[in-house]
Amino acid sequence: MSLTSTRADGAQIVTVNAERIDAAMAIQFKEDMRAETEDGSERVILDLSLVQFIDSSGLGAIVAAMKQLGRDRRLDLAGPTPMVEKVFRLTRMDTIFNLYSTLNEAVTANKT
Amino acid sequence: MAEIFACSFTATELDARSGIAAVMERLREIDLPDERAEDVQIALAEAVNNVVEHAYAGTAKGDVRIKCNLDSQELQIQICDVGFPLTDCALPPGEPADLSGPIETLPEGGFGWFLIRELTSRLHYERLGRNNRLSLYFQVPLS
Numbered sequence: 594m595s596l597t598s599t600r601a602d603g604a605q606i607v608t609v610n611a612e613r614i615d616a617a618m619a620i621q622f623k624e625d626m627r628a629e630t631e632d633g634s635e636r637v638i639l640d641l642s643l644v645q646f647i648d649s650s651g652l653g654a655i656v657a658a659m660k661q662l663g664r665d666r667r668l669d670l671a672g673p674t675p676m677v678e679k680v681f682r683l684t685r686m687d688t689i690f691n692l693y694s695t696l697n698e699a700v701t702a703n704k705t
Numbered sequence: 706m707a708e709i710f711a712c713s714f715t716a717t718e719l720d721a722r723s724g725i726a727a728v729m730e731r732l733r734e735i736d737l738p739d740e741r742a743e744d745v746q747i748a749l750a751e752a753v754n755n756v757v758e759h760a761y762a763g764t765a766k767g768d769v770r771i772k773c774n775l776d777s778q779e780l781q782i783q784i785c786d787v788g789f790p791l792t793d794c795a796l797p798p799g800e801p802a803d804l805s806g807p808i809e810t811l812p813e814g815g816f817g818w819f820l821i822r823e824l825t826s827r828l829h830y831e832r833l834g835r836n837n838r839l840s841l842y843f844q845v846p847l848s
Binding site: 648656 | 718719721722743746747750751754757758801802804808809811812813814815816817819820823824
């Protein structure tokens, strides 16, 4: 699974370069997130704008990635496409994560 | 108007992915509305994942057979396998996940049946001999 990282305004932005986070790649995603965020900043923004589809395994992997960061760091989500947004909304995971409609919005929110 | 088609694939995660993609392509070809297609894809993926992960857990991977029937009011998707039956041969309740605890206790799974129940208009399951037959129903057009 392909993740790339950049930094902006003190946050680490991790971009998912895949069209789907599903059962076939959930474990890999979780492991790659651990490696990618091992010694990163306090705030991690996961850019989901390329992800067209997520299933419950993928959702679980994002929850796991948040837990891996521990209490002192946080995982925010940016750019969910309609189907991804729908899965977060239906499972009420949208009440657990900060979901920003665009990456820009997520990065800007950090300043305030 | 009635459109019927069927397909089958081996119950592995990767074959399931391409199998679901093939079903969705056919459904779009027969003009299933886009917004309904989203619901169908999410629910179908969860149902097929369950077959791959649970029905064929620890056994040789058998086939997943899918049959779709779209008429002017309803889409029926029937998913058949010859794996283990559902627990007690009954549909799970699909309660929403409990998100009330601290971050450490947040669930990392158990969303599947809840999503299936939220997105379908009704469900039917039967165990016939060695066969599991699960039907997902969706209202068409959008209400």
